[in-house]
Amino acid sequence: MTRLLSALACALWLVMSWAASAHAISDEAILAPRPPKLLSAFGFFDDLKGQKPTAGVLPFAPNSALYSDGALKDRFVYVPAGQAAAYVEGEALDFPTGSALIKSFSFPADFRDPSQAIFIVETRVLLKHDDGWQAWAYVWNDDQTEATLNIAGARVAISTVSADGEALDFTYSVPNKNQCKGCHDVAGTLVPLGPKARNLNFALTYPDGTVENQLDRWQAAGILAGLPAVASIPSVPDWRDETATLDGRARAWLDVNCAHCHRRAGPASNSGLYLTWDEPPGPSLGINKRPVAAGRGSGGRLFDIKPGDPDGSILTYRVESTEPGVMMPELGRVLEDRKASALLREWIASLK
């Protein structure tokens, strides 16, 4: 009898430890020279399909988000136990080796009810190694049970219903490995884009219902160190927040959607057009700036931003376009962000 009990206990322990290990984060997977073939191998999620993170993996969000054909996004951060990211003024936080940033892109069957019937298309991971960040994309299967490493990019047919109730069919593009670096690049080095203090500096509603400034939360969780007084850190508003200033909303959208390339050390540095949050008004922000290498992307307009004249501004032409070779951003969308277009028009019209 004792033997039987102990055998049972042993079996139970085995099952439990197996379950625990299945739901524990694999630091080996994060740091392996070659990424695992399957997303589940990282152990980031207790419930992969439900995107329920395991303990130690924290959801986060920027106040303004990059437009990706309207995809819903779930973002998570993991910092190895006992370590912390360091605060960096104006740039992404400096994460320690072994950290991971995880972002899933999904579409609901109907945007009028975006919490239901969600289909996850891809999950992208940024993994911090000793020699820098690695970027990989995992594409989900039809059954939504697993996502598989993808290197050469993928095209996924999306068929959904817009918030206005219109049928919305398009081909979503999962980036190939080189395209990741097309945006995640500062001076030739692969970097995270979202987790800058200015993007995180707002009160987020967490899954358990608590509402807390993310910087405070990260600091309390021990994953962020060296933070100055939060009140002293800029905060980029939510561009959809109509109570924010028009200028702040437009600059927030440009910062998040354009400035990863259009910055002094970014992939579009040669354009001389810089749309970062703190760029002062002037030609480098596009105001009365003539195009350099726009080609047909100029749309026959003379200036990037012509104050008071949205229809005379190249910026609106390219943001409203969905044509390769004209549209901006070049990557990451096939649809127009119409609400953003309207906001940018309103902003340019207001400029003097």
Next chain:
Amino acid sequence: MKIGRSIAIFTALLLGSTAYVAAAEHRVEPGDGANERLLEALILAEPGDTVVIAAGRYDLTEGLSLAVNEVTVRGEGADRTILSFKGQTGSGEGLLVTSNKVVLEDFAVEDSKGDGVKSKGSDEITFRNLRVEWTGGPKAENGAYGVYPVSSSNVLIDGVTVRGASDAGIYVGQSKNIIVRNSLAEYNVAGIEIENSFNADVYGNTARHNTGGILIFDLPNLPVQGGRDIRVYDNNMVDNDTPNFAPAGNIVGMVPTGMGLMVMANRNVHVFNNQFDRNGTTHVLIAAYPNDYTDDKYMFVPRGVFLHGNSYGEGGGQPAGEVGKLISDLSGTPVPDIVWDGVTRIPEYFSWVSAGDRIYVDEADGTTFINLKMISQMLLPWGWWPDTDIKAYKGALPEPDPVKLPQDQGA
């Protein structure tokens, strides 16, 4: 479930497959899945590898990119390995290189939606025996640049052919240490353009049937300015007769049909032993940047330009566009072989221009010249006249050393 899904083109690729570990040459053949096989080969190449693109036609829907150092991408001939981007649905260019010590040779890029072949931030980048072409002829809808190194260093462009670019066929921007040679640029707005760049040798090229043959420009509001030390020699700039088809807003839109060579702003530009013929507006125009701008660091007038030993055939008989009219209203028709707008900075107008900053012309007898004296026009509207005395501009400037590139030793 209303969301259908298919991975229509690309398949996931397993890392760790041995195919890419040791092999130095990866051969891609045309046929099914060529787009993803090409993408994969470029992504998975290791330093030292060669990606061979077999002869044939490749109908590509996605732009290609290379981010690995020390890779050669080689086709089997610019008329045999054809990468067609007619059906391109993403990316801003046909092929983008962001790595160093890369050689691109012996293939063609056709009908890309944006630029043809671009390098950004590359050191030791070679474009050899490529053809970049928009096959529908000159159209505003064509991409801006054909061969397009930017923010790069040690750039070699050798034996390329570019046709149909709606800005410049061969465009080198914000780069340093540059050789453009033995290339053909035709039916573009600008044949060859060197812009905001340092130390360029442009020789042995033919620029014909463009709007303008060769442009040496410096523009404001760019991170790299002060372009200088350019030698343009042994080129043919002939029959530039294609009406300007640049989309409005682009600076090349002002280039009049029938321009041989144009120097705008820039410093220490040496133009010699070239052949100019049948350029309808003028063979050579030296001019200041004409637009308003806000940029304290920018020098808008050309400084130190030296023309000598060039051959000037027939030309100037059909001055075109606003610029052509502006010139011919003052010069008459045919427009002289060499036109300088005569713009100097106001303080220098009232004092002097230092010797190294002047315009020098030392050409064979019979060569015609005009200084339009634009500043005098503005300051002395009641009493000024253009200067056609070419002898008054005789002189010389010390020539920059030949450009030497690490990837071009012994050439």
